[in-house]
Amino acid sequence: MKIRPRRNRKSAAIRAMVGETSLSVNDFIYPLFLIEGRKLKEEVSSMPGIFRYSLDFLLEEIQSCLELGIKGFCVFPSLGEDKKDKFATEGYNPDSLYNQALKQIKIQFPDIALMTDIAMDPYSSDGHDGIVENGQILNDETLEILGKMALAQAEAGADILGPSDMMDGRVGYIRKVLDDAGHINVSIMSYTAKYASGFYGPFRDALDSAPKFGDKKTYQMNPANSNEALIEAELDISEGADMIMVKPALAYLDIIKLLKDNYNVPITAYNVSGEYAMIKAASKNGWIDENQTILETSIAFKRAGASFIASYFAKDVIKLIS
Numbered sequence: 001m002k003i004r005p006r007r008n009r010k011s012a013a014i015r016a017m018v019g020e021t022s023l024s025v026n027d028f029i030y031p032l033f034l035i036e037g038r039k040l041k042e043e044v045s046s047m048p049g050i051f052r053y054s055l056d057f058l059l060e061e062i063q064s065c066l067e068l069g070i071k072g073f074c075v076f077p078s079l080g081e082d083k084k085d086k087f088a089t090e091g092y093n094p095d096s097l098y099n100q101a102l103k104q105i106k107i108q109f110p111d112i113a114l115m116t117d118i119a120m121d122p123y124s125s126d127g128h129d130g131i132v133e134n135g136q137i138l139n140d141e142t143l144e145i146l147g148k149m150a151l152a153q154a155e156a157g158a159d160i161l162g163p164s165d166m167m168d169g170r171v172g173y174i175r176k177v178l179d180d181a182g183h184i185n186v187s188i189m190s191y192t193a194k195y196a197s198g199f200y201g202p203f204r205d206a207l208d209s210a211p212k213f214g215d216k217k218t219y220q221m222n223p224a225n226s227n228e229a230l231i232e233a234e235l236d237i238s239e240g241a242d243m244i245m246v247k248p249a250l251a252y253l254d255i256i257k258l259l260k261d262n263y264n265v266p267i268t269a270y271n272v273s274g275e276y277a278m279i280k281a282a283s284k285n286g287w288i289d290e291n292q293t294i295l296e297t298s299i300a301f302k303r304a305g306a307s308f309i310a311s312y313f314a315k316d317v318i319k320l321i322s
């Protein structure tokens, strides 16, 4: 035997030297859940270790993440039913909990990369990402609302807007609204290949944003498809997306690789709530090792071609690698 691949695995030092991919604190975006009120920190029951924070505590949480070196944050609002309506009006109210929080966050932490979520679902009384009429999700009418949300978030100081709704034409629509208003430097990270997934369950618990009827299959993608991811990426990039996303991440590593092989824009892997919950639940039962599996899944996203990872495990991974 002339060739023995095990020679390159014989010690920790050699394994580290021949490692093809690595994780760094710069790779992570940490998602945060915002609620109304003061001095509130409520654990999401299906996501142990993840909390919904009132703004005062959310600011403290960002400070502690900064001390670990995390610079990217994505904030999601959780609203009471009284703030929701058919047209997600609160989504573009400049004085909303969300837009006011974005403003405060940027005042206190001007150097972070603050990313937002643009979609109607946290504000929609129907729990959908688009306007609902006779059981249908309207596309072009929804774009106007998304455009208003984008503008309000840009005005609040967001650095990167994250359209997560999967309406057709949204990236181009939002880019035009931003440019017309002079926000030429506000970035768009599009949720490009977002699949209709069972792995979003805990997130919908956290935001109380589950659809009130039906599912999201007329706008989110079919897990059976990958050619369609190329069509979505082509459109988003041509419409002006600065960064694209694949979501969920674990069951879609082939999609990350496919987009990486075909496009040159940075790709984010969104390691979603259900993926977090699975590892938490199994490791709590002693069935898998949490530290080992979170490092393994995180490196897998990088190996597949992701530039960044949006992950609820961000703090844990960074503590393990530093």
Ligand code: PBG
Binding pocket: 117, 118, 119, 120, 121, 129, 164, 165, 199, 200, 201, 202, 203, 204, 216, 271, 272, 273, 274
């Ligand atoms: C909604 C949105 C969802 C997530 C991010 N933005 C859920 C959904 O489409 O229902 C999921 C994130 C996660 O599961 O961690 N526009």
